[in-house]
Amino acid sequence: MVCTMAFLRALLSSARAFRWGPGLSAGLPSDDAVLLDAPDERLSPALVAAALGDFEPAAKLLATTRDAADWESRDRCLALLVAFARSRDGWLGGWLAAAPRDPDALLVKAALAVRRAWESPAHAELLRDVGPLITAAAEADPRDPVPWRLALDHARGTHATHTVFESLWEQAVRRSPHHYGSHVAALRYLSAQWYGSHRECFDFAERAAEDAAGDSLVQALPVRAAYALLRDERAWARATSVQEDRIDDAADLAIGLSSAFPAGDPWPAEVRNLLAYVLVARGRSADALEQFRLIGPYATSFPWAHVTGEALGGFLEARAAARLGVASSTPLRGRPEHSGRRGH
Template sequence: MVRTMSLLRALLRTVRLVRHTPRLADGLPPDEAILLDAPDSRIGPALVAAAHGEYEPAAKLLATTREAAEWEHRDRYVMRLAVFAYSRGDWLASWLADAPRDPDALIVKTELAIRRAWESPARAERLREIGPLIDAAAEAAPGDPVPWRIALDHARGTHAVHTAFETLWEQAVRRSPHHYGCHVAALRYLSAQWYGSHRECFDFAERAAADAPPGSLMPALPARAAFARMEAEDTFPVRPGSVRPLEEERTDAAADRAIALSAGYPAGDPWPAEVRNLTAYVLVRQGRWTDALEQFRLIGSYATSFPWNRFSDDPLGRFLDAREGVRLRLAAMAPPRARTGRSWLAGH
């Protein structure tokens, strides 16, 4: 009898999966259409030119962001250009040879240097060596917060004490009080993996999110704090049920805040793509399958390396596995004859 019931349950599960999994793909691009870290329309031409050894489009783009104080865009573009220069740096070398004191060339050079130093076995020593380079980038563009975001990352890697960190933080917020990148760098320093705690990390993120101006990505900071907690749990596994209820409540509240932020942007918008990928990850870890599926729909084709690269050398594969896993979970939950459209999902 027990065996018969087990076979029946397995059969019903198979029926649900076959019936509902295809329906739950509604609004999701096929796997082959997903792009990892796809560039937006502004940085794309600069990357294409850099691939041909030409730095002028990148120089023009970064100069525009600096002169217009587009600090969030500038920070993203600096990181994208540094990632490209990691393996294809001839265009950056030409730029620095032609304009060694150009603040835009210097900031890309600095970001590239710190990325290389972080991957070195002698990380702390390498990071200390590039301190003067960070100072030079900050002096070349006194109002730019991006060198101070780099300085905060540098402080984390060189084991800077809290007082030194706070001094850098004051300089960063003086230039841009709500700069998302600087807040992310500070949050990582304050995480339990580095020099703070889960509580300190959440407190910082929630205060910053509460003070966020309209149009800011800062409401996603508590989700970053939740992710830091999850990352720590993966590094140092905890016993089932040992996570404090307050931390679970804060994680769900962080996810709700990130969902609200995501809802303010059109589906398939590249600007909030990383925030949406982070939100989807947190929701998957919390077992909030319906909310996670909606984030995957809003993501569209714009998968991002973070957060999936923190747990796999194949972030795109991890993204696709998570997306498919959510569909399978929801399909398995649906009654065999249920219609798994938006109305059914709204109740689950």
Template sequence: MALLRALIRTARMVRHTPGLAAGLPADDDILLDVPDDRLAPALVAAGRGEYEAAAKLLASTREAGEWENRDRYVTRLAAFARSRGEWFDDWRFAAPHDPDALLVKAELEVARGWDSPARAELLREVTPLITAAAEGDPGDPVPWRVALDQARGTNAPHTVFEKLWAEAVRRSPHHYGCHVSALQYLSAAWYGSHRECFDFAERAAQDALPGSLVQALPVRAAFAYLTSEAGPGPAATVPRERLDAAADLAIALSHEYTAADPWPAEVRNLLTYVLVRLERWTDALEQLRLTGPYATSFPWDRISDDPLGQFLELRDGVRIEVAAGLPLGGRRAGRGPRASGSH
């Protein structure tokens, strides 16, 4: 009987897997961590050694209060400066008190400190840079996200975390980056617990604005739980219903954006990982179709040194699992991308 079931499963996979590629971009069309239309020219100019485009971009986000874009751009520009820093050195020399350059510098040094064996010591030395960035624009929440990251790496107690968190939400109550940083601090891998992490994420998602990526915090909490190195012990087990509810909320959020929209790409990649771990194969395939060509390093770089390869391998695996669950008879599988709401 077991052999018969295995043969039927194989037959289903052979029959239906090819048709399930409908709506999925070809492997060669998948892009990893693609910058948006505003960031891309700044990175190209930085590659030529020119900082002006990056300075203008960040200044525009600060002046318009585009804190979510600002956070993303600062992170990407700091990562670029880490590998190719001549343009950034020129910017710092030309405008040493520029609040945007100060913020990139703070993010850059925190990122460097994280990779050092002397992490805590190096991160504490970044405090003056973070303070200068915060003073550069008192209304900007992004320096406080950097400060929350620093607090996690310096073993800061909850009292310090709570003060930083209060400063962050006072400037932007629904800032996604600050919420993600706070969630990491409260995770079981750092200074909280699975329960504390989920409680925080669910409260924040409930209070979030319509369409806000903050609604994806519970699925981030689910990811933290599912990838916990210690493993979920009996006292720390999160009920399956709570994990499914987190995934369902993220699915609803994903449907508020158009298919192949780069803005929610990371959330969709993360949601796909969680759905796979929950063996919700059909839902995972739908998210892969909605994701389109936009693969993101997170979460795949947490489980592989080749995030793009991991993403492509997972797409194939999801199709196989969905095909294995379809009836052997009848029409071959195949469907186009599902329509969704607009951004």
């Protein structure tokens, strides 16, 4: 009887998937239309030029973000330029040769060195040698918080004390009180994986979100704390109802943030990808599917590469799981049921 019932449930699930499949695919780009870590329209020309060895468009772009004090865009552009330079840094060498004191070139140089050091098993030792590069980038433009975000990542990897970390944190937020990258760096330091706990992560993230504007990416900080708890198998196995509520509250807050941006907007793409992961993990399939619609074609390496090891495949699998989850909860006659806040 048990086997028969399981078989019937599987048949009903498949029937629902076929019944609602076309409707559930509405608004979702096809698998082959999904892009991974796609640059926005400002950065694309700079990356194309960099591939040809021309550093000037990248230099102009970063200078523009610095002049406008657009630190969020500056940090995001930096990340994609460093990802490019990681395998093809000849253009950066030409840039530094032409303008050795350029604050933007020094920032890319420091960020690239930090990334390469972190990729090594001996990252603690290698990061110590990177310190002077971060200092040079910070001194090149004292207004810029992004070198201090690098300093926070550097401090975590070199086992800096809480006192040292707090002094760096003060320097970062003095320059930009709600800089998302600096907050993410602080959250990592406070994580259970490093020098804190899941409770400290949530406390910090929730306070930061309360202080930030409604459309600030810092509103997504609690969902990063939620992600860290969900990924910690031992901690999640003994999670309390209070922790589950904090995860769902974090997801709801991030849903509100996501709704402040247009569908298919690349700016909140990473936040939406992270939120979709948390919602799928919590069994909130309908909410997750809505985020996948808002994401459109903009998949991001984080969090999927950390979850599956293959970012694009992980994204597509999670999207399919959300669609099947909604189909499975839909009566054969009627409308899809709301997934609710609780999941498994």
